[in-house]
Amino acid sequence: MSRFARPARALALAALFAAAPALAQQSTPPSAEQLAAAKALLLDSGVGISVHYLIPRMMDSLATGVLRTRPELKDKLKATLTRLEPEFMKEEPSLFVAAATPLAQSMSLADLKATDAFFKSPVGQRYVLAQPAALNGMGAAVKAWQDKFGPVMLDRTRAEMKKQGADF
Numbered sequence: 001m002s003r004f005a006r007p008a009r010a011l012a013l014a015a016l017f018a019a020a021p022a023l024a025q026q027s028t029p030p031s032a033e034q035l036a037a038a039k040a041l042l043l044d045s046g047v048g049i050s051v052h053y054l055i056p057r058m059m060d061s062l063a064t065g066v067l068r069t070r071p072e073l074k075d076k077l078k079a080t081l082t083r084l085e086p087e088f089m090k091e092e093p094s095l096f097v098a099a100a101t102p103l104a105q106s107m108s109l110a111d112l113k114a115t116d117a118f119f120k121s122p123v124g125q126r127y128v129l130a131q132p133a134a135l136n137g138m139g140a141a142v143k144a145w146q147d148k149f150g151p152v153m154l155d156r157t158r159a160e161m162k163k164q165g166a167d168f
Helices: 007-018 020-026 032-045 047-052 054-069 071-089 092-106 109-120 122-163
Strands: none
Touching (some): 032 047, 032 092, 032 122, 047 054, 047 092
C-alpha cells in the first residue's frame, strides 16, 4: 500500500489545512463559483494530488494500526481494503469540498481566478512540476537544520534555567 505515499505534497496539504479551522469559523460559506474556483486552484497548483491521495493514505494508516497488533490479518486485510477502496474513494468529492472551502473563504473570487491563472501559465506549470522535488529538498534541509539547531536550543535553555536554579 505504500504506493499511495506522497510525502512532498503532504507538506503543502498540511500547510493548507493548518489554518482551515480558524478560517472556516470566521467566514461565511463560499459561493458555488468561489468553491469551484478554489477546487480548480487546488488541482492546478498541484495540491489536489495530495487531496486525492488522502483516502489511500488513511487506508495505509488503518492497515498499519491493525497490523501492529494483528499481523496475522495481513493478507485478509489487504484484500479487504483493496475491495473497499472504490467505496471509500466515492467520498473524494466531499473531501475536495472540505479542502477547497477554507481556500474559497480566505480569497476573493478574483484572487482565486488570478492565482489559478498563474498555475495554468507556463511558469506556474513549471513550478508545479518542480514542487515535489523542491518540497522533498526543503523537508530534508529543514530536518538537517533542526538536527543542528535543536541541541543548541536545548543547551541554551538549560543554561538559562540553571541560572534560575532549575536543572533539567
